[in-house]
Amino acid sequence: MSDTPALIKPIPVPDADxxxxxxxxxxxxxxFQRCLSCGKAQFYSRSLCSHCQGKNLEWQAAKGLGKVASFxxxxxxxxxxxxxxxxxxxxxxxxxxGFRFMCNVIHCDxxxxxxxxxxxxxxxxxxxxxxxxxxxxxx
Amino acid sequence: xxxxxxxxxxxxxxxxxxxPESTCMSLHTEAGLGAIQDAGLKVSDVDGLLxxxxxxxPQLMLGAVFAEYVGMYPKVSASISMGxxxxxxxxxxxxxxxxxxxxxxxxxxxxxxxMTGLGDKVQAALASVGHPQYxxxxxxxxxxxxxxxxxxxMHEFGLTHEHMAAVAVNQRAxxxxxxxxxxxxxxTMEDVAKSKMVASPLRVLDCCLVSDGGAAVLVxxxxxxxxxxxxxxxxxxxGEGHTHEHIxxxxxxxxxxxxxxTATALGKAGLKHSDVDCAHIYDxxxxxxxxxxxxxxxxxxxxxxxxxxxxxxAIDGRFPVNTNGGLLSYGSSGAAGGMFHxxxxxxxxxxxxxxxxxxxxxVAFAHTLGGIFSGxxxxxLGRL
Ligand SMILES: [Zn+2]
Numbered sequence: 001m002s003d004t005p006a007l008i009k010p011i012p013v014p015d016a017d018x019x020x021x022x023x024x025x026x027x028x029x030x031x032f033q034r035c036l037s038c039g040k041a042q043f044y045s046r047s048l049c050s051h052c053q054g055k056n057l058e059w060q061a062a063k064g065l066g067k068v069a070s071f072x073x074x075x076x077x078x079x080x081x082x083x084x085x086x087x088x089x090x091x092x093x094x095x096x097x098g099f100r101f102m103c104n105v106i107h108c109d110x111x112x113x114x115x116x117x118x119x120x121x122x123x124x125x126x127x128x129x130x131x132x133x134x135x136x137x138x139x
Numbered sequence: 140x141x142x143x144x145x146x147x148x149x150x151x152x153x154x155x156x157x158x159p160e161s162t163c164m165s166l167h168t169e170a171g172l173g174a175i176q177d178a179g180l181k182v183s184d185v186d187g188l189l190x191x192x193x194x195x196x197p198q199l200m201l202g203a204v205f206a207e208y209v210g211m212y213p214k215v216s217a218s219i220s221m222g223x224x225x226x227x228x229x230x231x232x233x234x235x236x237x238x239x240x241x242x243x244x245x246x247x248x249x250x251x252x253x254m255t256g257l258g259d260k261v262q263a264a265l266a267s268v269g270h271p272q273y274x275x276x277x278x279x280x281x282x283x284x285x286x287x288x289x290x291x292x293m294h295e296f297g298l299t300h301e302h303m304a305a306v307a308v309n310q311r312a313x314x315x316x317x318x319x320x321x322x323x324x325x326x327t328m329e330d331v332a333k334s335k336m337v338a339s340p341l342r343v344l345d346c347c348l349v350s351d352g353g354a355a356v357l358v359x360x361x362x363x364x365x366x367x368x369x370x371x372x373x374x375x376x377x378g379e380g381h382t383h384e385h386i387x388x389x390x391x392x393x394x395x396x397x398x399x400x401t402a403t404a405l406g407k408a409g410l411k412h413s414d415v416d417c418a419h420i421y422d423x424x425x426x427x428x429x430x431x432x433x434x435x436x437x438x439x440x441x442x443x444x445x446x447x448x449x450x451x452x453a454i455d456g457r458f459p460v461n462t463n464g465g466l467l468s469y470g471s472s473g474a475a476g477g478m479f480h481x482x483x484x485x486x487x488x489x490x491x492x493x494x495x496x497x498x499x500x501x502v503a504f505a506h507t508l509g510g511i512f513s514g515x516x517x518x519x520l521g522r523l
Contacts, residue, residue, distance in 0.1 A: 078266030
């Protein structure tokens with residue numbers, strides 16, 4: 001049932017900016033860019049540093065550790081493919097390397113998620129796609 | 140007061156709610172011609188046209204479609220697409236066109252028939268504005284995106300469900316006093332608390348409506364508005380603030396572009412926060428309003444929710460907010476949601492609000508917000 005096209009969750013389509021990020025996810029690595037001019041990390045990957053507009057960016061693999069900056073437990077899914085997951089957590093994660101990204105906090109009771117909660121990244125396989133999706137789970 | 144400043148010479152809002160006979164263009168036509176007529180002018184008097192966008196009937200050149208439909212030949216025409224901030228931005232750009240001498244009368248026009256035009260597809264359509272690679276794969280709904288800031292506010296500044304509920308209850312009471320409001324049935328604190336959770340901490344009654352409707356404002360050069368029938372309202376100052384598009388990129392989850400937009404608008408008007416008699420602030424969620432009021436500087440951290448609970452936002456309260464019922468109860472029709480606030484601000488200053496009238500209103504503040512706290516536009520309006 002979950003393989004019917006209408007119930008497949010949105011599949012990210014990598015582009016020139018993001019290909020290494022999504023390829024990294026498929027290999028179990030959370031890849032991000034660090035600017036060699038100003039030293040700051042950035043998410044999402046792009047063609048220049050959004051802090052200083054420098055072009056000298058280095059790809060690094062994050063250790064995969066972070067904390068919940070904020071979250072919401074979604075009870076009403078915006079589209080049908082997420083309806084069976086509700087209630088599920090949409091969260092902002094602050095990674096130890098100094099950037100923030102959005103994901104679900106999985107492998108836990110949504111009612112236990114808190115701001116400041118330590119999490120680690122995991123890579124979720126989803127039906128209907130070969131692209132693994134970066135996610136977070138409690139430590 | 141500087142005589143160069145632009146004025147609002149005409150306003151109009153259509154009925155809101157479920158308008159099954161309406162189309163995107165019929166609502167544009169009614170609102171646009173209504174504002175022109177309110178100013179005592181003809182279509183041919185309008186030399187500038189600024190329009191927004193439509194979800195129900197997307198157009199590459201919405202302004203050109205409208206002008207062609209009604210037979211308008213503006214000297215300046217543009218469409219702006221900045222989400223919920225658009226209404227304010229149309230007025231801000233109209234001010235620039237009028238004060239620079241490029242136009243005499245600029246029509247700022249917003250409308251959409253999202254409720255009957257999109258039906259149950261509307262939440263999916265709204266969620267589709269999330270980043271295709273970094274948000275949509277996670278099932279982010281618009282409420283869940285705004286909820287990120289609300290959760291931080293509950294955690295750090297003591298925002299409570301009761302504070303948010305007080306906003307919803309007050310605005311429903313205000314909407315009941317507006318002949319055109321979408322939702323007038325009174326609600327209680329308990330009704331809000333018992334309404335279904337959408338995305339924690341936001342429940343159904345913390346969320347704005349989806350309505351069909353339209354609204355328009357005619358911005359005119361002051362000298363061109365001198366002999367017009369309605370009390371002109373001066374646009375004393377406008378300001379913008381833009382910090383991000385996607386919520387995970389917001390530089391802060393408690394301060395947003397509304398801080399700068401408010402400071403700029405008040406600065407241009409030469410006024411202080413305490414000079415504002417009534418505020419008309421984009422309220423896509425109850426929490427959005429409270430967070431913005433504090434980031435704007437109208438209240439200290441953690442104080443806006445307490446003020447809501449204490450009844451300060453009531454029409455006869457210390458700081459009347461969203462006297463028409465706002466997006467939460469009056470109506471929310473795409474970019475028109477914000478324009479309803481501008482129209483109500485003008486009506487307050489013209490003293491046309493009947494039982495919603497804020498006594499002796501001289502200065503009104505209107506604010507529109509687009510994206511997820513992403514783009515902001517504030518304006519200070521004054522009775523001439
Ligand atoms: Zn840099």
